Amino acid sequence: MQKTLKDDEVEGSDEEEENNNEGKDPVMRYETIPHRGCVNRIRSLHGSGVVATWNDENEVGIYNVSQAFEALEQPITGKKK
Numbered sequence: 394m395q396k397t398l399k400d401d402e403v404e405g406s407d408e409e410e411e412n413n414n415e416g417k418d419p420v421m422r423y424e425t426i427p428h429r430g431c432v433n434r435i436r437s438l439h440g441s442g443v444v445a446t447w448n449d450e451n452e453v454g455i456y457n458v459s460q461a462f463e464a465l466e467q468p469i470t471g472k473k474k
Contacts, residue, residue, distance in 0.1 A: 420469060422465055422469075423465075424458075424461035424462075424464050424465055426456055426458060426461060428446060428448070428454060428456075429448060429450070429452065429454070430448035430449045430450045430452070431448060431449045432446045432447070432448060433446075433447050433448060433449055434446065434447040435447075441459070442457050442458045442459030442460075442461075442462060443455065443456070443457055443458075444456050444458055
């Protein structure tokens with residue numbers, strides 16, 4: 394998917410559109426946290442980075458996800474392809 398920068402009625406060459414869209418590609422960022430099994434439920438302690446999960450094996454896990462949140466807030470320094 395690509396964000397539309399102009400109305401469809403405005404005509405321009407394909408080359409012009411490519412130049413206008415440079416550097417505006419969408420970026421998806423994520424952090425992973427090792428977890429055993431599938432997560433059935435997740436609850437958070439509001440105002441902190443502590444979350445609890447319940448998996449499909451009826452086990453409860455408690456995680457501090459503060460570092461993952463901080464990593465996602467860091468600016469992107471380089472272009473990866």
